[in-house]
Amino acid sequence: MTFPRQRGLTEQAANAAIDQACRMLRLPTIRAQFPELAETASREQMSYLGFLAELLMSECDDRARRRSERRIKAAGFPRDKSLRKFDFDANPSIDPAMIHTLATCEWIKKSLPLCLIGDSGTGKSHLLIALGTEAAMAGFRVKYVLATKLVNELVEAADEKQLAKTIARYGRVDLLCIDELGYMELDRRGAELLFQVLTEREEKNSVAIASNESFGGWTKTFTDPRLCAAIVDRLTFGGNIIETGTDSYRLATTRARAKQQAAAAG
Secondary structure, three states, X not given: OOOOOOOOOOHHXXXXXXXXXXXXXXXXXXHHHHHHHHHHHHHOOOOHHHHHHHHHHHHHHHHHHHHHHHHHHHHOOOOOOOOOOOOHHHOOOOOHHHHHHHOOOHHHHOXXXXXXXXXXXXXXXXXXXXXXXXXXXXOOOEEEEEHXXXXXXXHHHHHOOOHHHHHHHHHHOOEEEEEEEOOOOEOHHHHHHHHHHHHHHOOOOEEEEEEOOOHHHHHHOEOOHHXXXXXXXXXXXXXXXXXXXXXXXXXXXXXXXXXXXXXXXX
């Protein structure tokens, strides 16, 4: 299909031609924003080149935003968590400068691991999701999964002779976020399958984990001492270890709220 070329199009005809061209070229942002941008260009007496640049940059910015949204959705985060919403004042154990350095994603470019260790309610999962979100926004492929869910999926894949495909799928993402590692004991088979995933990613792609157990307590999760040592080695070699402490922010918040309610009632 071609458009007839003619000078002196009426404004209505020009708008219709632009709308049709944007549909054919798949430029939804220019199609949606063209009238407003054209009015702004006229009011500010922009040059033709300046106006064209505004149109194209709007389309590029919106495409980048949509790609980020798709990557965040594909990561499978259970909740929306951001660094902007993290209360660093509530947990002095966490160094804001260190977290913001991690948000630059240089460690992911270098395929390094990250461990967030601390008691329940200290912000580990929030930081894990927030840093994963930052990575997705920066263009990295990210996958979030609970440790038990990952192990169960690996066991099912092994039973269905799909293990190699499943391990390869988890191996392809740039950052694998494993949450709640250490909450439940894993049998030897489950631990060995998880070890295979970590081995597949070793020094090729980053792994970030959140655990409520210090490394010394991981023998309760990985009951084979040698396997436990090998997993710890793969999750710590050359990487960052962030200790979020033992004081639960959620528990402190609940107590403070209950105290305020009691004072108001009294």
